[in-house]
Amino acid sequence: MQLPKLSEEQLRNISTPLNLQRAENYVGKFIDCSVEGSLLKGTIKGNHGAYVTTLQIDSDPVRFSCECTNAKEVFCKHAAALGLTYIYTPWVFASNRKLERQHIKTFDDIKFYIKTTTLKSLLDDVRGKNISSSQVAELAGVSIQQLSSIVKEDLNGKNHVLTDPLKIACLYLLCSQK
Known part of the structure; x- marks a missing residue:
């Protein structure tokens, strides 16, 4: 982007x-x-x-x-x-601009994608690859309740310290599950 x-x-x-x-x-x-x-x-x-x-x-x-x-x-x-x-x-x-995952090519593209994509949508995509939210929470070392709370904060425009790392983890899971 x-x-x-x-x-x-x-x-x-x-x-x-x-x-x-x-x-x-x-x-x-x-x-x-x-x-x-x-x-x-x-x-x-x-x-x-x-x-x-x-x-x-x-x-x-x-x-x-x-x-x-x-x-x-x-x-x-x-x-x-x-x-x-x-x-x-x-x-x-650029919140109205979207970068499709398959078009990520640079570090700046990753930053842009992470900041303009919700954690909920990434988790939905991960679930489509048969990886549960519980598994993502376990991978990240948080409880499912913490993950749910972070998702809710992200949807309300608040950035938890773990929001971006969780998004990166989801992105990794999506890219490695091809």
């Missing part, structure tokens, strides 16, 4: 060190994130309301817009935070 690239260096070229530092408080806190071509868009709750922020990442320098008052003068912390969120957690921008 190829998404347009953005680097911290690109953000450093147009932002002040202070704004980049302030941006770290907002990383990952955007809602309604999307990517269309090379346009990133997200909404963040700031000190004085919610701000819609965009970054056009295929231009040099990166173009931006934000509804905050600082954006009229400088590359604001919200724009920097949107860029950092995209760099560190690109899957939140």
Whole structure:
């Protein structure tokens, strides 16, 4: 799953060190994130309301817009935070995109797949290979009750420390059961 690239260096070229530092408080806190071509868009709750922020990442320098008052003068912390969120957690921008398991080719593809696929759907696929949830729980060293709780948390958008390792275990079982 190829998404347009953005680097911290690109953000450093147009932002002040202070704004980049302030941006770290907002990383990952955007809602309604999307990517269309090379346009990133997200909404963040700031000190004085919610701000819609965009970054056009295929231009040099990166173009931006934000509804905050600082954006009229400088590359604001919200724009920097949107860029950092995209760099560190690109899957939140592509939740409507799906990568088919058979198209996984790179490490980034694995990360993207794990972050955009629910544990429940992976367990359903594993059960289709005649491996029970109890067996997956046993393999992972958790009880079936813990596994059920982690599945429920994942469906509610909460990430347990074992969510991703369980997804990777399921992915391994699916790929090794051909």
